[in-house]
Amino acid sequence: MAALVVMMIPFASIADDKTSYIGKDLGKQCVIPIADGEEVNYEMRANHMKHLLDKRDKTMHLGVRTEEFSLKGCIDCHATVKDGKPVKVNAPGEFCAGCHKAASVKLDCFECHATVPSKNSKLLQEYLKKHSADK
Amino acid sequence: MKEIVYKEIDGTSLKYWGLLAGLGAVILGALGSFYYMEHNGHVVTGMTNQIVWGMPHVFAIFLIVAASGALNIASIGSVFGKKLYKPLGRMSAILAIALLAGGLTVLLLDLGRPDRLIVAITTFNFKSIFAWNIILYTGFMGIVGVYLWMMMERKMNKYSTYAGYAAFVWRLILTTGTGSIFGFLVARQAYDAAIMAPMFVVMSFSFGLAIYMLVLFATFQWTDRPLGDVIVNRLKNLLGVFIAAVLYFTVVYHLTNLYATEHHPVESFILSGDTKFTTIFWWGQVIIGSLLPLALLYYPATAASRKWIAIACGLTIYGGFSQLYVILIGGQALPLAIFPEHNILESGFNDGVNGTTHAYTASNPEIILGLGGVAVSLIMVTFAFKILKFVPESLADEVADPHHK
Amino acid sequence: MNEKTENPDLDRRKFLGKALTTGAAATVASGVVLVNVADAKAPEAEASSEVRWGMLVDTAKCTDCGDCVTACNDEHGLNPAEGESEKPLTDSKWIRMVKIEHKSTGKVTSLPMMCQHCENPPCVDVCPTGASFKRPDNIVLVDKHICIGCRYCMMACPYKARSFVHEAIENQVAEAPRGKGTVESCTMCMHLVDDDKNPACVDACKEKALTFGNIKDKASDISIALKNSESRAIREDLGLNPGVRYKGI
Numbered sequence: 001m002a003a004l005v006v007m008m009i010p011f012a013s014i015a016d017d018k019t020s021y022i023g024k025d026l027g028k029q030c031v032i033p034i035a036d037g038e039e040v041n042y043e044m045r046a047n048h049m050k051h052l053l054d055k056r057d058k059t060m061h062l063g064v065r066t067e068e069f070s071l072k073g074c075i076d077c078h079a080t081v082k083d084g085k086p087v088k089v090n091a092p093g094e095f096c097a098g099c100h101k102a103a104s105v106k107l108d109c110f111e112c113h114a115t116v117p118s119k120n121s122k123l124l125q126e127y128l129k130k131h132s133a134d135k
Numbered sequence: 136m137k138e139i140v141y142k143e144i145d146g147t148s149l150k151y152w153g154l155l156a157g158l159g160a161v162i163l164g165a166l167g168s169f170y171y172m173e174h175n176g177h178v179v180t181g182m183t184n185q186i187v188w189g190m191p192h193v194f195a196i197f198l199i200v201a202a203s204g205a206l207n208i209a210s211i212g213s214v215f216g217k218k219l220y221k222p223l224g225r226m227s228a229i230l231a232i233a234l235l236a237g238g239l240t241v242l243l244l245d246l247g248r249p250d251r252l253i254v255a256i257t258t259f260n261f262k263s264i265f266a267w268n269i270i271l272y273t274g275f276m277g278i279v280g281v282y283l284w285m286m287m288e289r290k291m292n293k294y295s296t297y298a299g300y301a302a303f304v305w306r307l308i309l310t311t312g313t314g315s316i317f318g319f320l321v322a323r324q325a326y327d328a329a330i331m332a333p334m335f336v337v338m339s340f341s342f343g344l345a346i347y348m349l350v351l352f353a354t355f356q357w358t359d360r361p362l363g364d365v366i367v368n369r370l371k372n373l374l375g376v377f378i379a380a381v382l383y384f385t386v387v388y389h390l391t392n393l394y395a396t397e398h399h400p401v402e403s404f405i406l407s408g409d410t411k412f413t414t415i416f417w418w419g420q421v422i423i424g425s426l427l428p429l430a431l432l433y434y435p436a437t438a439a440s441r442k443w444i445a446i447a448c449g450l451t452i453y454g455g456f457s458q459l460y461v462i463l464i465g466g467q468a469l470p471l472a473i474f475p476e477h478n479i480l481e482s483g484f485n486d487g488v489n490g491t492t493h494a495y496t497a498s499n500p501e502i503i504l505g506l507g508g509v510a511v512s513l514i515m516v517t518f519a520f521k522i523l524k525f526v527p528e529s530l531a532d533e534v535a536d537p538h539h540k
Numbered sequence: 541m542n543e544k545t546e547n548p549d550l551d552r553r554k555f556l557g558k559a560l561t562t563g564a565a566a567t568v569a570s571g572v573v574l575v576n577v578a579d580a581k582a583p584e585a586e587a588s589s590e591v592r593w594g595m596l597v598d599t600a601k602c603t604d605c606g607d608c609v610t611a612c613n614d615e616h617g618l619n620p621a622e623g624e625s626e627k628p629l630t631d632s633k634w635i636r637m638v639k640i641e642h643k644s645t646g647k648v649t650s651l652p653m654m655c656q657h658c659e660n661p662p663c664v665d666v667c668p669t670g671a672s673f674k675r676p677d678n679i680v681l682v683d684k685h686i687c688i689g690c691r692y693c694m695m696a697c698p699y700k701a702r703s704f705v706h707e708a709i710e711n712q713v714a715e716a717p718r719g720k721g722t723v724e725s726c727t728m729c730m731h732l733v734d735d736d737k738n739p740a741c742v743d744a745c746k747e748k749a750l751t752f753g754n755i756k757d758k759a760s761d762i763s764i765a766l767k768n769s770e771s772r773a774i775r776e777d778l779g780l781n782p783g784v785r786y787k788g789i
């Protein structure tokens with residue numbers, strides 16, 4: 001059911017076809033690649049919360065720190081950058097908030113979690129370096 | 136002794152609706168306070184990282200303790216077979232449920248994350264006394280509910296004694312559990328005492344009965360139902376015994392603490408310190424909250440007056456609040472003895488530098504939230520009395536007294 | 541510009557990663573000795589009960605400078621948000637300096653206090669939801685996803701190690717999620733420890749008063765130091781067997 005609702009969200013409201021987000025700019029693949037012949041990552045769109053929940057307990061309780069399904073990993077990749085500074089993923093229209101607002105699903109993660117990539121994020125550093133070189 | 140007839144209260148008078156409206160207003164105020172605290176965080180309360188449990192907890196624990204005590208009247212009737220108390224059983228059981236509901240409401244609304252109620256009731260750490268209490272509280276509601284049904288449904292009457300036994304045992308465990316919330320805290324010198332659990336049981340007898348008597352008096356007076364002296368005198372004497380028992384436990388608790396040198400700091404802090412806790416202990420708990428009501432209940436001139444008995448009940452409740460305030464907040468106000476052999480010269484986190492104690496002043500939202508819990512209990516009772524047959528039509532001596540000739 | 545000079549950190553980390561995985565001894569030029577290779581944990585590995593992280597504080601070396609406190613606050617984003625002033629009664633403190641004087645001898649000692657990472661932590665016993673928990677490697681943590689903010693753990697902790705987050709926070713760092721209405725305390729910098737680094741306070745101490753390591757590994761620096769010198773746990777009488785121990789109190 002939830003999956004169905006998610007599928008019905010109009011394309012335009014989804015932030016992941018923005019061109020400028022960090023990971024896309026650097027040519028990164030999602031931890032779950034888009035299925036063959038699809039244009040949208042339906043698996044992630046429908047089930048990201050399950051994967052996040054599963055991973056959350058592994059990291060919190062057992063210290064498993066792979067990038068796969070780590071919220072930090074998502075943010076490092078999917079945040080956009082404006083004027084050399086990362087934009088909060090829960091700001092209107094951004095990766096998390098854009099979709100959650102359209103689907104009217106409460107977003108609880110960011111009462112605690114940071115909303116921009118870590119200052120130690122390799123992707124962010126790489127992105128900034130690439131774009132400072134542009135200038 | 137005649138057969139007891141129970142009848143719903145009319146509940147049509149302006150006074151009745153006024154009462155409901157008044158209680159409703161307090162509840163609205165409490166919801167506003169809750170929203171305010173929840174929205175801004177606990178920074179707007181008087182609670183800090185030093186005084187982590189504050190006024191809401193005083194109210195909540197008072198109501199929870201009183202809840203199990205309020206059930207005593209029913210237990211005396213069913214378990215100990217005292218006929219005189221039988222007609223009082225239904226009111227006793229519903230009051231117990233209502234008080235518990237009120238207390239739990241306050242406890243829940245003070246949580247840092249009240250939105251996680253589901254987590255609280257589905258994820259259990261079975262080593263936690265708090266978690267046991269969550270089970271004990273829900274169980275209490277269920278068992279007392281069944282007990283009430285057996286008392287009220289004629290066909291089930293014959294089983295009510297068994298349900299009464301179950302409820303009685305359960306309530307003893309429940310109050311032991313509530314007392315143990317504090318009793319097992321090894322870190323805190325004021326709490327680390329096994330006597331906490333039995334002391335809480337005796338406190339529940341006293342607070343619960345005082346509230347019960349006030350509800351009984353008010354209900355019978357406002358509905359013009361006769362309430363005879365036999366019952367009033369019996370309850371009055373029982374209350375006197377309970378008040379004295381609480382005092383006794385208080386004395387023993389402090390004496391045992393005084394015996395152990397490591398507990399001397401906390402004892403002198405409470406008993407002879409220069410903070411408000413010493414004042415509240417001696418004046419609030421001992422003099423105004425225990426000795427004065429005892430005097431009122433046994434001095435012939437006042438003991439014969441309903442009004443003075445009611446005042447004594449009120450003072451007992453005041454004493455109960457004072458006692459819980461001193462235990463709960465006074466117990467936190469003395470900094471933890473992290474370095475028992477050392478004086479603290481400097482600290483980056485309020486460790487009681489040079490013997491400084493922690494201050495606490497309850498903010499208004501906290502107090503209103505607590506009063507909201509009381510109002511929740513009372514509104515439940517007020518409403519219940521109207522919709523079901525809880526209140527006997529008459530408790531005049533010739534109706535209620537088994538020995539009446 | 542030359543790529544290498546622009547981001548030396550990245551390259552150093554890559555080098556270290558390789559060094560660790562190939563099992564080479566990992567001693568870096570600056571004299572920082574990394575934890576033993578045997579303890580190195582791959583990102584996908586789970587924390588092991590073969591490891592118990594501990595810390596030894598040598599109070600004789602402590603100069604009361606507070607660098608450890610500053611490092612902790614910076615590492616976990618505990619400083620007040622911009623434009624906000626400190627609120628000493630309600631702000632979170634994961635580590636603090638305490639200066640104590642012995643009642644009989646008058647000896648004055650300064651030391652850092654933080655979560656002592658007990659083997660038998662009272663906070664874990666009392667937590668109704670199991671949000672207070674112990675990792676297999678004995679790091680004591682709060683799972684803020686299931687913490688309901690009842691503060692019973694704060695009542696139970698003999699070290700006043702825990703703080704309640706009293707107001708909404710927006711300046712979290714990615715490595716230390718924290719939010720209003722939940723309880724928090726020292727995590728022994730688990731995000732660094734899982735990455736084979738030392739906790740921030742340990743690296744910040746110029747006097748090397750803090751030794752960190754696996755106390756179950758008898759060959760580790762901390763185990764050797766513990767074995768060869770007198771150390772005490774705070775409130776040893778409670779029998780909680782903390783992972784943090786102190787020399788000179």
